[in-house]
Amino acid sequence: MILETIERENDIKKVAPEDWNLLAQEIREFLIRKISVTGGHLGSNLGSVELTMALHLSLTFPKDKIVWDVGHQSYTHKILTGRKAGFENLRKYGGMSGFPKRKESDCDCFDTGHSSTSISAGLGLVKARDLRGEDSTIVSVIGDGSLTGGMAYEALNNAAQMKGNFIIVLNDNNMSISENVGGVSKYLNNIRTADKYLDIKEGIYNSLMDTRIGVPIVKSIQRAKSSVKQLVIPGMFFEDMGITYLGPVDGHNINAMLKVFKEAKRCKTAVIVHVITQKGKGFAPAEKHPARFHGAEPFDVNTGLPLKQKTKSNYTDVFSTVMCKLGERYDNVVAITAAMPDGTGLKRFRNMYPERFFDVGIAEEHAVTFAAGLAAGGMKPVVAVYSSFLQRAYDQILHDVCIQNLPVVFAIDRAGLVGSDGETHQGIFDLSYLSSIPNMHIMAPKNKWELSDMLKFAVAFNGPIALRYPRGEAYDGLREYRDIIHLGKAEWIYREKDIALVAVGSMVKTALTVRESLLKKGHSCSIINARFVKPIDTEILDDAVRTHRYIVTLEENVASGGFGEKVRDYLDGIQANVRLLNINIPDEYVEHGNVDILRREVGIDAETIERRISELLG
Numbered sequence: 170m171i172l173e174t175i176e177r178e179n180d181i182k183k184v185a186p187e188d189w190n191l192l193a194q195e196i197r198e199f200l201i202r203k204i205s206v207t208g209g210h211l212g213s214n215l216g217s218v219e220l221t222m223a224l225h226l227s228l229t230f231p232k233d234k235i236v237w238d239v240g241h242q243s244y245t246h247k248i249l250t251g252r253k254a255g256f257e258n259l260r261k262y263g264g265m266s267g268f269p270k271r272k273e274s275d276c277d278c279f280d281t282g283h284s285s286t287s288i289s290a291g292l293g294l295v296k297a298r299d300l301r302g303e304d305s306t307i308v309s310v311i312g313d314g315s316l317t318g319g320m321a322y323e324a325l326n327n328a329a330q331m332k333g334n335f336i337i338v339l340n341d342n343n344m345s346i347s348e349n350v351g352g353v354s355k356y357l358n359n360i361r362t363a364d365k366y367l368d369i370k371e372g373i374y375n376s377l378m379d380t381r382i383g384v385p386i387v388k389s390i391q392r393a394k395s396s397v398k399q400l401v402i403p404g405m406f407f408e409d410m411g412i413t414y415l416g417p418v419d420g421h422n423i424n425a426m427l428k429v430f431k432e433a434k435r436c437k438t439a440v441i442v443h444v445i446t447q448k449g450k451g452f453a454p455a456e457k458h459p460a461r462f463h464g465a466e467p468f469d470v471n472t473g474l475p476l477k478q479k480t481k482s483n484y485t486d487v488f489s490t491v492m493c494k495l496g497e498r499y500d501n502v503v504a505i506t507a508a509m510p511d512g513t514g515l516k517r518f519r520n521m522y523p524e525r526f527f528d529v530g531i532a533e534e535h536a537v538t539f540a541a542g543l544a545a546g547g548m549k550p551v552v553a554v555y556s557s558f559l560q561r562a563y564d565q566i567l568h569d570v571c572i573q574n575l576p577v578v579f580a581i582d583r584a585g586l587v588g589s590d591g592e593t594h595q596g597i598f599d600l601s602y603l604s605s606i607p608n609m610h611i612m613a614p615k616n617k618w619e620l621s622d623m624l625k626f627a628v629a630f631n632g633p634i635a636l637r638y639p640r641g642e643a644y645d646g647l648r649e650y651r652d653i654i655h656l657g658k659a660e661w662i663y664r665e666k667d668i669a670l671v672a673v674g675s676m677v678k679t680a681l682t683v684r685e686s687l688l689k690k691g692h693s694c695s696i697i698n699a700r701f702v703k704p705i706d707t708e709i710l711d712d713a714v715r716t717h718r719y720i721v722t723l724e725e726n727v728a729s730g731g732f733g734e735k736v737r738d739y740l741d742g743i744q745a746n747v748r749l750l751n752i753n754i755p756d757e758y759v760e761h762g763n764v765d766i767l768r769r770e771v772g773i774d775a776e777t778i779e780r781r782i783s784e785l786l787g
């Protein structure tokens with residue numbers, strides 16, 4: 170096994186060139202075997218094995234640096250920098266992260282997770298290198314999907330005017346998670362097909378040049394070709410900006426890439442190397458279903474089928490079904506996703522109402538302002554987005570939606586702890602960042618029926634409104650509690666005295682377990698389902714403080730700016746004679762791992778809550 174000889178960074182340089190392809194194959198087998206057990210980003214990693222090897226053959230670590238955009242494709246880089254053993258516990262609590270982490274290795278120079286940041290970060294490293302008079306090569310690797318994100322263009326615009334070598338590798342597999350979309354994708358596609366077209370011409374020339382009468386024909390074709398070239402010359406867009414373009418080059422041909430990287434290292438400015446790869450390469454199920462194997466759950470290596478069959482529906486499924494119904498009921502309902510039609514559940518809506526569905530690419534900021542425009546034009550946009558990705562559209566929500574009080578619905582999936590993707594992906598800030606914005610309204614459903622009711626309420630509502638729901642299985646308890654949704658109104662689930670648990674969304678289920686234990690210990694305990702985080706239901710709080718001595722808020726959000734803080738402010742304001750305990754996530758980033766373990770770790774699991782309440786009771 171050649172892979173066994175790779176124990177640390179730069180070891181790859183000792184591998185004989187004739188063994189490179191064998192090593193690539195061994196890395197692929199290793200990735201498939203390991204990810205089939207732990208789950209992880211398979212497709213992008215299988216597609217970038219040779220690219221990563223070529224980069225490692227061209228660079229010296231840790232002196233030289235690679236910034237991986239999103240970072241989900243960095244597994245081969247981890248293998249080549251002494252982290253093979255880490256794959257046993259990939260994305261597990263306390264184990265190796267699925268993304269680059271500076272604290273994991275000095276060969277990881279910049280943490281990523283969200284898309285389209287690599288060119289900006291790389292450019293910063295380039296400038297720091299030059300200002301400090303250092304000599305290293307800085308490479309940013311960005312996918313064609315990530316190149317749909319606006320920040321990438323801000324960085325390119327800036328890079329074009331900077332001096333100093335900066336290599337930007339465009340890893341073009343013609344896919345985002347799903348099919349890549351938009352004008353840039355089309356442009357890259359043109360480069361790919363134009364190249365093939367010229368290659369065919371090249372073949373014709375060669376055969377013509379073998380004949381006497383062929384020579385003048387070739388000359389005239391070459392003249393024509395040069396005018397065609399004006400139209401299709403690869404990378405003209407980048408070249409016109411002032412960034413050198415090299416490629417396209419086959420991203421599975423190490424020798425070809427080595428030549429281009431050598432050339433790229435000689436440039437005195439920013440240079441784009443356009444590399445063509447295939448997502449999922451070498452594993453038939455992943456080549457056939459690239460979207461399914463983008464982020465894979467543990468699977469059977471022989472069939473590619475997931476090991477665990479889904480039994481219950483999740484919140485995304487519920488959202489998906491209700492959206493289709495709403496599309497039928499209201500012809501002004503439109504749906505927007507930022508490159509996640511599968512993940513957000515909008516694929517069915519897209520199939521039913523293609524003209525009212527918009528995949529805008531990995532462009533959350535644009536998605537929100539685009540929705541604002543749609544709303545100003547009389548439509549009812551629903552922006553379906555993951556909690557952590559919406560973070561980057563804070564100003565668009567404030568400036569474009571909320572100041573004008575436009576009726577945009579935010580369907581915020583993966584709100585709360587998401588698990589194995591870790592700190593960049595935890596959806597634990599949305600209650601804070603949304604509730605600081607005037608005119609915004611925020612809801613969180615306790616179970617799947619309430620998600621359905623809230624979505625219908627939101628679509629009928631005339632103003633900015635968000636509903637946030639967690640990843641995974643939808644809670645199907647408390648079906649009988651299905652009061653009509655009224656703006657800013659909470660609901661009593663149990664109405665007793667002494668201790669009142671006021672829970673937000675996913676925490677209602679946890680509150681039921683906490684209540685059971687408290688009852689067993691002889692306490693009396695009420696549960697309020699908050700339903701709204703903004704505005705909070707002050708009437709129900711007035712009611713609760715009259716009959717309870719202890720109020721406990723529960724939320725899967727950080728403490729600062731969250732629900733508990735709002736309740737505290739209100740109770741302080743009315744000088745309520747109660748003890749208040751806020752259960753929430755402390756002011757820190759939460760790493761990757763199983764969600765149940767993480768909940769315990771941050772103290773929002775039933776056992777910890779019950780213990781803290783017991784301490785409060787003395």
Ligand SMILES: Cc1ncc(C[n+]2csc(CCOP(=O)(O)OP(=O)(O)O)c2C)c(N)n1
Pocket residue numbers: 213239241242282283284311312313314315316342344345346448463507508509531533558
């Ligand atoms: C801001 C943001 N939005 C959405 C995502 C989710 N996401 C992760 S990878 C990905 C697709 C990236 O496509 P590309 O850059 O072409 O890389 P590939 O997966 O094809 O290798 C998306 C949409 C993200 N990481 N960050």
